[in-house]
Amino acid sequence: MLRERSLFLQRLLFGADLTLIALAWVLAWIVRFEVLSPPGWIPIETYLGFLPFVLAVWGGVLLVSGLYRTRRAQRLTLVVYAVARAVVLGLVVSLGALFFYREFSFSRLHVLLFAGFASVFLVGLRLAIYTVLRRGRESGRNVRRVLIVGAGKAGQRLARAFRHYPWMGFEVIGFLDDREGAVEAEPPDPLYPESVERPTVLGPVDAIEEVLEARGSVDLVYAALPLAAANKIQIVAEACARHTAHLCLVPDLFGLDLLMNSRVSDVDGLPVIHLLDEAPFDFRQVIKRAADVAFSIAVLILLSPLLAAIALAVKGSSPGPVLYRQERMSLNGQTFDILKFRSMPVDAEAGTGAVWSTKGESRATPVGAFLRRTSLDELPQFWNVLRGDMSVVGPRPERPTLIEGFRQQIPGYMLRHKTKAGITGWAQVNGWRGDTSLTKRIEYDLFYIQNWSLWLDFKIVLLTVWKGFVHENAH
Structure with missing residues (x-):
């Protein structure tokens, strides 16, 4: 669910970014040729004719620049850095391609204004989205309550991810784990170095029925258990089938010493977990x-x-x-x-x-x-x-x-x-x-x-x- 929501927001954000890129291109022409110089020096139609090329180039640059990795949208410094990198890369590619066009020379001031407007628009959009979503969650709107079964490394990392992305609207109410009082906080990892909390264990895995009954507003149950705990996964699935909570399986594979490019695919509808694989082609x-x-x-x-x-x-x-x-x-x-x-x-x-x-x-x-x-x-x-x-x-x-x-x-x-x-x-x-x-x-x-x-x-x-x-x- 987290991935589906993230992908949906990223696609919306990509479309909004392209719209803002087009707006920055036009606004830069207006400021350059209508405000800073006599009107009509170079007609806007000339620049609009290159807009599809600009959007195509910048669309590709934005996709490969890492700007849509959600973890980058948490701190203002990282947002500004990611946008600046994308803008610089976009300018380099655009100017490199336009170098071979000899019909007329693009205004250097227009290009600088375009880069400035694009940077402000892209950063401003992300700050606006983040502010709206954060305020909505703080007021209790569109919050989904999550129960995690398994307080091992996978379960705790999952909880850290939900805390790290508060704008997604997922609230972890606690864990179920057979170790109960023996569960300790896992050390931080490179993705979420700042999020270390002792997990709140509500009871053993077998108590899931009672927890769902007592906390009837649980929306999602994540089973983050080792593959060896197939019997426990069955208990969790049967309990969720008697309630309205959705069930997601997150196999705890961190017990394996070596993982490389791990991912999930399917063969004729059968889920396949890749533990050691080369990077997927993209x-x-x-x-x-x-x-x-x-x-x-x-x-x-x-x-x-x-x-x-x-x-x-x-x-x-x-x-x-x-x-x-x-x-x-x-x-x-x-x-x-x-x-x-x-x-x-x-x-x-x-x-x-x-x-x-x-x-x-x-x-x-x-x-x-x-x-x-x-x-x-x-x-x-x-x-x-x-x-x-x-x-x-x-x-x-x-x-x-x-x-x-x-x-x-x-x-x-x-x-x-x-x-x-x-x-x-x-x-x-x-x-x-x-x-x-x-x-x-x-x-x-x-x-x-x-x-x-x-x-x-x-x-x-x-x-x-x-x-x-x-x-x-x-x-």
Whole structure:
């Protein structure tokens, strides 16, 4: 129910946002050409002709900007930040597209006014909606009373979500749990760090009939129980069937150590819970792939003189090919040949076999050692990105031979293959590269997969450029 209401409000909000974007576009023309300059300098019809294009661009930008994630609409600072990010991204995309249009030049002042009006309108709308809904709930209108069966981690997190979204109008009256007095407050989690309260347990699960009778105004019952408690779920279902309360099942899966991209789908009407899965395909991944291709083409073209110089240096450093091919593993365990500028003699691993590079090793040629220290040996991997083997951002791919040992030693190691491997990643920009803790590296890789967004990718690319390619752990 929470999700359905949230989606409905988000769609209404999206439609209202597009209306306000159109209003900001027209109002900016009025102020620019009717108020600040003589009327009729550029007719409004010219700007209105581009309005459908503007709405299409901004509609896509708003959808991928994270502006409709409900948790962002709670604090004013986060609302302003999310709107500002969407406006900046919208302007960049719009101006980039209009750069190729040569019929006439858009007024720079009009664009600035449009950005200002759009920002004020988008923030103002969210503040108005939040204020109206909050006041309505405080006055007792449209409040739905919720009973949660199960005071474990899932049940408490559910209650925190309802408290975190007060404008949704859900009031938790308490919990049912067989542990009763032994129930303790769960520690905060990243989504709701500020909401920690000892749960109010009204009685054991078997007392649900009495609770529903005594509190006849219960609208929703959430069964947040472990899958092993099927008999308790049956008791709850039978009790709700004798009353008017709706019943929702929230399986408590937090007892499982490893979850990745968990979600619910259906097969011919049968609900299917995905516990370990790759990220579902959506429009953001289309944007990510398009950005990968565009960025890789730009890098290969702009750095072509540098690439040619490195190729000549490698060729002169020792006999053998310029490029080094090595089997690596990427999305869903699929292997591919990664490309690097060769940094070692051709027979460097003839006696050792596949081993991890370590600090101070002497296998690399002088040119190869420099390329490794500066990470310039990785540049050919942009061709792997164009081929679709890799992404610009993602966990660094490893050799299948080494993975055989790693996956037995490190819990969750193979989960890093739930997304496409990358040239740079969250672990790398935080210093976990080269001969460093593999456990910490996996921890950062899994954080990236679980919290992936286009903005996080952009941040990682900026950090990679900002911190430079030279690193003490690069060897």
